Amino acid sequence: MLKYGYFAMLLFTVLGSFWLEIALRVRVLRRVGRVALSVLPVAAVFTIWDAYAIHRGHWRFDPAQIVGKFGPFHIPIEEYLFFLIVPIAAIMTLEAVRNVKKHWPVGDEAQ
Amino acid sequence: MSYTQLAVTSVLLAGALDMWAIRTRLLISKVFWTSYAIIVSFQLLTNWWLTSRNIVIYDRHAITGVRIASAPVEDLLFGFALVLGVLALWVFWGRRENQRAARARK
Numbered sequence: 122m123l124k125y126g127y128f129a130m131l132l133f134t135v136l137g138s139f140w141l142e143i144a145l146r147v148r149v150l151r152r153v154g155r156v157a158l159s160v161l162p163v164a165a166v167f168t169i170w171d172a173y174a175i176h177r178g179h180w181r182f183d184p185a186q187i188v189g190k191f192g193p194f195h196i197p198i199e200e201y202l203f204f205l206i207v208p209i210a211a212i213m214t215l216e217a218v219r220n221v222k223k224h225w226p227v228g229d230e231a232q
Numbered sequence: 233m234s235y236t237q238l239a240v241t242s243v244l245l246a247g248a249l250d251m252w253a254i255r256t257r258l259l260i261s262k263v264f265w266t267s268y269a270i271i272v273s274f275q276l277l278t279n280w281w282l283t284s285r286n287i288v289i290y291d292r293h294a295i296t297g298v299r300i301a302s303a304p305v306e307d308l309l310f311g312f313a314l315v316l317g318v319l320a321l322w323v324f325w326g327r328r329e330n331q332r333a334a335r336a337r338k
Contacts, residue, residue, distance in 0.1 A: 126287045130278045137274055155329070159321040167314060170238060179235045179294040186287045207311075208318040210274075215267045215319055225263045228256050229326030232334050 126186030127199040131206055138210035147216035149209065156209060164204035171196050171204075235294040239306040242313035250320040256327075258320055268315060275311045279303035 141147045149156060172194035174180055182197050190198040219227055233241075250258050258264035282288045284302040298305040 126285060127282065130281050130287075133281075134274070134278060155322065155325045158325050159318050163314065163317040163321065166317075170242070174235065174238070174294075177294070178291050179238075180288050180290050183287055183289065186285065204314075207314065211267070211271055211315045211318055212322050214270050215263065215322065218263055218267045218270070222263065222266070225266075226261070227263050227323055227326075228258070228261065229323045229330060231330045 123185055124188055127182070127197070128188060131199060131202050134206050134210050138213045141213045141217045145217045145220050147213050147220060149213045149216055156212065159212065160205060160208040163208060167204050168194070168196065168201070171200055235290070235304070235306045236296050239309035239313075243309050243316075246313040246316040246320070250316055254320060254324045256320040256323040258316065258323065264316075264319065267319070268312070271315055272308070272311070275308070276301045276303075279307050279311075283307075 139150075142150055175194070175196060182199075187197045187199055192198055192201050215227070219225070247259060250256050251260075280301040280303060282303070283290075283299075290304055295304045295306050300308065
C-alpha cells in the first residue's frame with residue numbers, strides 16, 4: 122500500500138472536486154476542448170520546470186511511495202497526473218463559485 | 233535557478249499573463265480570490281500529505297526553509313501560478329467562444 126502514497130493524494134483531489142460536476146452541474150468535463158486548451162499549455166510549462174527541478178535535485182520522490190512508472194524526462198507518472206487533475210479541480214472550483222455567486226462577473230460571459 | 237527564484241518567477245509570469253497578455257484580470261476579481269481561498273485550503277492539506285510523509289523531498293539549498301504546514305512556502309507559490317495560469321486561460325477561451333458566437337449571429 123505504501124507505494125500508493127502519492128496516488129492517494131491524487132485520488133483525494135479527484136474525490137474532493139469531481140462531485141461538483143454532478144452536484145453543481147459545473148459541466149467542466151463536457152467542455153473537453155476548452156479544458157485541453159487551458160490545461161495543456163500550462164501543464165507543459167510545469168512539466169519542463171519539473172524536469173529541470175528533478176535534474177537539479179531541487180526535489181525528489183521517495184521510490185517507496187510512488188508506483189514506479191515514469192514518463193518522459195524520468196518524471197513519475199503521478200506528477201503528470203498531478204498537472205492534469207489539479208488544474209481540472211481548480212476549473213471546477215471556479216465554475217462552482219460562479220454557479221453559487223451568479224452576479225459575480227468572471228469575464229467570459231456572453232455579451 | 234533555485235526553487236525559490238523559479239517559484240517567484242512563475243507567480244510573476246502567471247500574473248503578467250492574466251493582467252496584461254490576455255487581460256482576463258482574474259487577480260482583481262472576487263470570483264478568483266474566492267475560488268483560490270477554497271483551492272488553497274485543500275492545497276495546504278495535500279502539500280502537508282506529500283511533504284510530512286516525505287513522499288516529496290526537497291534539497292534544503294534550493295529553498296528558503298520557510299515552511300507552512302510542513303511544506304516549503306515555495307510550494308504555495310508554485311500552486312498559485314499553476315492555478316492562476318490555468319484559470320486565466322479557461323476564461324480567455326470562454327471569452328473567445330462567446331465573441332465568435334456573437335460575430336456569427338450578426
